[in-house]
Amino acid sequence: MSTLSNKRIIVGITGGIAAYKSAEIVRRLQDHGAEVRVVMTPSAEEFIRPLTLQALSGHPVHTGLLDPEAEAGMGHIELARWADLLLIAPATADFIASMAQGRGNSLLNAVYLATPALVAVAPAMNQGMWSHPATCDNMQLLQQRDVRVFGPDSGSQACGDVGYGRMQQPETIVEQVAHCFSNSQLSGVKVVITAGPTREAIDPVRYISNHSSGKMGYALATAAIEAGADVTLISGPVSLNPPSRCKVIHVTSAAEMHQTAMAACDNAQVFIASAAVADYRPVSVAQQKIKKSADVMTLELEKNPDIVSSVAQHFNNLYVVGFAAETQDVERYARDKLERKKLDAIVANDVSRADVGFNSDDNEAWLITAETSQVLSKRSKTQLARDIIASVASAIGK
Numbered sequence: 151m152s153t154l155s156n157k158r159i160i161v162g163i164t165g166g167i168a169a170y171k172s173a174e175i176v177r178r179l180q181d182h183g184a185e186v187r188v189v190m191t192p193s194a195e196e197f198i199r200p201l202t203l204q205a206l207s208g209h210p211v212h213t214g215l216l217d218p219e220a221e222a223g224m225g226h227i228e229l230a231r232w233a234d235l236l237l238i239a240p241a242t243a244d245f246i247a248s249m250a251q252g253r254g255n256s257l258l259n260a261v262y263l264a265t266p267a268l269v270a271v272a273p274a275m276n277q278g279m280w281s282h283p284a285t286c287d288n289m290q291l292l293q294q295r296d297v298r299v300f301g302p303d304s305g306s307q308a309c310g311d312v313g314y315g316r317m318q319q320p321e322t323i324v325e326q327v328a329h330c331f332s333n334s335q336l337s338g339v340k341v342v343i344t345a346g347p348t349r350e351a352i353d354p355v356r357y358i359s360n361h362s363s364g365k366m367g368y369a370l371a372t373a374a375i376e377a378g379a380d381v382t383l384i385s386g387p388v389s390l391n392p393p394s395r396c397k398v399i400h401v402t403s404a405a406e407m408h409q410t411a412m413a414a415c416d417n418a419q420v421f422i423a424s425a426a427v428a429d430y431r432p433v434s435v436a437q438q439k440i441k442k443s444a445d446v447m448t449l450e451l452e453k454n455p456d457i458v459s460s461v462a463q464h465f466n467n468l469y470v471v472g473f474a475a476e477t478q479d480v481e482r483y484a485r486d487k488l489e490r491k492k493l494d495a496i497v498a499n500d501v502s503r504a505d506v507g508f509n510s511d512d513n514e515a516w517l518i519t520a521e522t523s524q525v526l527s528k529r530s531k532t533q534l535a536r537d538i539i540a541s542v543a544s545a546i547g548k
């Protein structure tokens with residue numbers, strides 16, 4: 151279940167007898183590499199104490215919507231943005247009804263309404279409540295909103311009844327959580343992705359580069375792998391562990407990345423140019439370290455090859471996605487780049503903001519095509535990558 155490695159999962163616990171199983175869910179998610187935060191409703195605290203979940207998760211448990219101390223740390227909006235998946239287990243009939251109605255009267259309700267992440271519920275209730283038409287209508291509505299439903303199982307219940315309504319066992323729920331991060335949107339599609347910065351040598355110890363961490367490109371590679379793609383990741387120098395199940399080619403300079411990308415795109419269907427490629431390189435590279443002497447040093451630069459433009463012009467049947475890191479007029483500059491370089495789509499973000507972009511775990515972006523312009527509000531780069539990959543899959547008819 152390696153698909154849970156480094157995934158961020160919120161476990162929401164509501165007030166049902168099955169809440170005792172939630173502790174085991176938290177433990178098993180962490181065993182499979184997930185990072186877990188817990189949110190409890192007030193009624194859930196009557197069944198299992200927050201201290202138990204805090205000890206298991208290693209993090210404070212979030213309980214109150216209007217907790218000033220919690221809001222000063224990771225407030226409910228930040229918590230909602232942090233997650234890759236919100237799992238509500240157990241999900242009572244009452245809480246399912248509140249989700250269907252869009253109520254925000256508890257912290258868990260607010261997180262559900264605010265999160266851009268995947269959402270799943272593990273229902274747990276009396277068999278009569280589960281089969282009631284109101285519950286059936288509510289479940290149908292949530293599924294129409296892309297909420298995943300795990301179970302319930304059939305069996306004997308705490309009240310003595312027998313029938314459907316029992317929450318599934320923790321190991322079954324965790325397996326289904328893992329399946330949420332694996333799909334077939336890009337099954338059989340060859341995808342090439344560039345990531346990270348390039349380094350343009352000045353002498354053996356100095357270079358020109360930028361602040362790119364490579365996190366966005368690596369997240370895109372992971373999302374494409376989850377979607378079933380055959381992924382080649384061309385990476386500049388970064389301090390990240392490459393995702394498994396893809397071919398990784400390490401390069402240093404823009405010229406190396408250009409040459410590698412042109413070769414890798416042969417027979418590919420999608421090219422995503424998320425790397426922050428240096429626009430210029432020194433005309434000449436000193437063979438020995440340049441000694442500090444004069445107060446002023448002049449460095450002559452020449453343009454690097456434009457990788458995404460070269461790929462777009464050379465491969466007519468390739469779906470090409472560019473990236474635009476801007477500090478002002480983000481959408482206008484991005485659309486100009488889209489048209490000028492003949493791209494199919496472009497992802498643009500404001501790198502002047504400290505809370506998104508370079509080195510941040512979060513991002514906010516515009517996803518722009520010739521016909522559309524969609525704002526992807528602030529969310530984890532992991533979730534943003536999934537949204538971009540889903541858009542690409544839709545665009546190429548997968």
